[in-house]
Amino acid sequence: MRIGIIAEYNPFHNGHIYQINEIKKRWPQSQIIVILSGKYVQRGELAIAPFEVRKNIALQNNVDEVYELPFEFATQAAHIFAQGAIKELSKHNIDYLVFGSETNDIDNFYLVAKTIKDNNDLYYQKIKKAMKTGISFPKANQIVLEELIGKSFTLPNDILGLEYVKAIVNNNYPIKAFCIKRTNDFHSMIPSNNIASATYIRKLIFDNNLEYKQFTPMIFDKVPDRIENYYSNFQDIVKNTPNEELKKIKLISEGMENLFKKHIDAPSYDEFVNRVNSKRYTSSRIKRTMLYVLLNIKQEN
Incomplete structure (x- = not known):
């Protein structure tokens, strides 16, 4: 069984170790293949450590293979990021995709993705109409999904997770998606035991606060470039x-x-x-x- 993860590991932290361990519990004989962002991440920022450093720390923590996500996908909006990442994973014969989710309801992701596919023209007509009012694509998407389906995704990992499932459904990839409940909020500045959000950990690292060490196995001898x-x-x-x-x-x-x-x-x-x-x-x-x-x-x- 080959299981794919799409990640930035910015930085690689205990929440990622939790996800990897959960995968190993559910599929003990599985191989974990990661598609990892390179020098730059989706928000247009420098990754907190070079690709090779993040790749090696993942390999040291039960990941089997790591491949770089090309720049043209890694630094784009969620739908382009997801399409590129799923395309890259498909090259490596992935059986399953596993991603973190705030809601943790994979059936809901598939329901929305299939509804969009079945109503593709209407969906994009409504998206364009909504965006003409001066709102962003993510906001337009939320409004249109509520109108069409009565469901929408508003939290970062769920939004990205939907794009992963859409990419799988729209391209008929032979990949089955699963999600794992996130242990804390995406941007939370409040740790939960030894798990904290990447946002919080980055703040500690950039502040040169050594408390970051309780949340990540990565070591930073100096404040990273930004x-x-x-x-x-x-x-x-x-x-x-x-x-x-x-x-x-x-x-x-x-x-x-x-x-x-x-x-x-x-x-x-x-x-x-x-x-x-x-x-x-x-x-x-x-x-x-x-x-x-x-x-x-x-x-x-």
Whole structure:
């Protein structure tokens, strides 16, 4: 039995060890194959440790194989991230996919995914109509699912989990999805015994607070590099690049280049994100776009 996990391990922590152990309990003879983000993660940030470091710590904790998720999927919105990750897993003959979930109701994920597939044209018509009111795709998706099915997913792992199941259903992959109940909230700043969210652990690490060691087997001899450290570079690019050139950057759309120019005087990375995000543009979307500006990744012709 080959079981797939899609992960960032940013950082690899005790919650991940719990998930791996649960898989081994349910399927004792299974092999665990991980598709892992590389240098950059989905929110457009630098991973807290290099790919090889995160790969090796997973291999030391009962994972059998680790493969890198290509950049073009790893740094995209949930539906593109999920499609790419499932596609990569399918290359490695996965039988099952296991993911963390807040609701832990796999039947519900399949119900929603199949309903969307069976009503694909209507679903996307309603998504487009909702987004014309100036809201983001995640919010539009929530509204449309409530209207069509009376169900929606609002928590991060559930949203991503639905995209995994949609990718499996839409492409008829011979993969069966299962979910495992998360032991704490995605962004929780309150630990539960020796398990804490990646958000909380990263804060400890960036604060050089050695308490992080009770939540992760990873060791950090120094404070890791952060995307925030490159904000001045980002400012220089936006200030010195004509709007017509900024528009060519991948993920720049609908006048976002003007919005960036307008707020580029923000004194810090976080302040810039706070100024620019809106009902239409989530913080994650803004951060991903900032990364693409920094790396000068152009739209495909």
